[in-house]
Amino acid sequence: MTFTFQSEDLKRDSSRKMSQQHLFSLAMEEDVKTADTKKANRVLDHEKENTRSICLLEQKRKVVSSNIDVPPARKSSEELDMDKVTAAMVLTSLSTSPLVRSPPVRPNEGLSGSWKEASCVPSSTSSSGYWSWSAPSDQSNPSTPSPPLSADSFKPFRSPAQPDDGIDESEASNLLFDEPIPRKRKNSMKVMFKCLWKNCGKVLSTAAGIQKHIRTIHLGRVGDSDYSDGEEDFYYTEIKLNTDSVAEGLSSLAPVSPSQSLASPPTFPIPDSSRTETPCAKTETKLMTPLSRSAPTTLYLVHTDHAYQATPPVTIPGSAKFTPNGSSFSISWQSPPVTFTGIPVSPTHHHPVGTGEQRQHGHTILSSPPRGTVSLRKPRGEGKKCRKVYGMENRDMWCTSCRWKKACQRFID
DNA sequence: CTTGCCGGGTA
DNA sequence: TACCCGGCAAG
Incomplete structure (x- = not known):
């Protein structure tokens, strides 16, 4: 909870300073939560690699998820549904391309889980989502967080890059915990409306329905269902489910987008406090075209997934690389980290451990020369x-x- | 292992 | 100082 608030405040201030602290704390928390899961996942990952069969992988994941006790309790039935839906989407995308799988998962989690559970009462949906995914990124760099928009752009790219990381997968497994139920969202295109109210992930197929839901359930306007001042718009978001797009996305990483769309709204909203009275303001009203929204969101989510992966700045380049390589993608990921280190985390002053270490190393090396003490022995x-x-x-x-x-x-x- | 030669010892 | 050699580092 505390974290959430911090991040929120900081964000609003538009000072990226917080990112470091925030990230660290988050990372810590994340680690603790997922430690068990990660271990299991890693083991599984190993096997996965050996087999390389997507199907097998999927199955394993499921198994893992089932084994792991994801905190089902905290989620309401509605929430679960959402999760399932998102999970299904993710799986679908994943099945298409193993590489992508990891990224997609996270986003979902972030969305449904984090921000729902979130502690974000009124304050910031986005923050909750944000930290949820950011946390995982131990290695990652704090840099990403700094600029909201820029960060978003980066994120998407990065996620793709991560293909093989066990970590991601592990997390993904958490998200997936329940077997995703693709059937529901399988339709090529479907527009759904999701309630953004904290702790409420209700999804309805009609705008009217969601509005009514918000009015009655959250705004307490029971009787006057007709009355609508438009406030409901702030509390729900339009979700566009596009199976086809997802499939395509898989190949190109796009897959994330669909699921992301859901998540994205929350994230963006935070910033636009102006618009919403309540903290959880709805990001973009349904008026906006789903596509426009989806794009950003997708990126955002993706970013989240990989945020902890750090390499981030690399973004697109990395993704592009790995995409082509199919199996080798794992390698590509690794390279990014290196790059990352080299790349100054950017604006954020925080020095991620990893980066710091590297930098230090460099220093040490430089300093070493002085050692001159060694014999002057001429070559x-x-x-x-x-x-x-x-x-x-x-x-x-x-x-x-x-x-x-x-x-x-x-x-x- | 072979080479090159520093650092030291001895006469 | 002239000579030698142990031993290290580089190759």
Whole structure:
């Protein structure tokens, strides 16, 4: 809870400073929560790699998820539904391409889980979502967080890059915990309306329905269902489910977008406090085209997933790389980290541990030269000396220095 | 292992 | 100082 607030405040202030602290704390929390899960996942991951069969992978995940006790209790039935839906979408996308799988998962989690549970009462939906995913990124860099928009853009790219990481998968498993039920959302295109009210993930197929839900359930306007001042708009978001797009996305990483759309709204909303009276203001009204919204959201979510992965800045480039490589993507991921280190985390001053270490290393190296204390021994001359020229047999032919085992005077370098 | 030669010891 | 050699580091 505390964290959430901090992040919120900081964000509003538009000061990115917080990112570091926030991230750290989040990361810590995340680790604790998912530690068990991660272990299990890693083991599974291993197996996965061996088999390489997507199907198997999927199954394993499911198993894992079931084993892991994800906190079902805290989610309401409605929430669960949402999760399932999102999970289904994710799975669908994943099934298409193994690489992508990890990223998608996280986003969902972030959305449904984090922000729902969220502690975000009125304050910020986005923050909750934000931290939820950010936390995972231990390695990651804090840099991403800094600029909201820019960060978003980065995120999407990054997520794709992460393909093989066990960590992601583990988290994903958490999200997936319940078997995703694709059937529901399988339709190529479907527009749903999701209630953004804290702790309420209700999704309805009609705007009217969701509005009514909000009015009656959350705004307490029971009787006057007709009365609508438009406030409900702030509390729900339009979700566009597009199976087709998802499938495509898989190949290109796009998959995330669909699920993200859900999540995104919350995130963005925070900033636009102006619009909403309540903290949980609805991001964009349904008026906005789903597409417009989805794009950003997608990115945002993706970002979240990989945020902890750090490499972030690399973004697109990385994703592009790994996409082509299919199996090798894992490698691509790794490279990013390196890059990342090199890349200054940017504006944020926080020095991620990883980065710091690297930097320090560099320093140490530089400093090392001073050590000079080492003997001044001049580099051994390359040319042949008496010893080698004349051989041990003709030692009498050597120069005196050579005879004395001193620096050769005859064949000076 | 071979080379090159520094650091030291001895006469 | 002239000579030698132990031993290290580089190759």
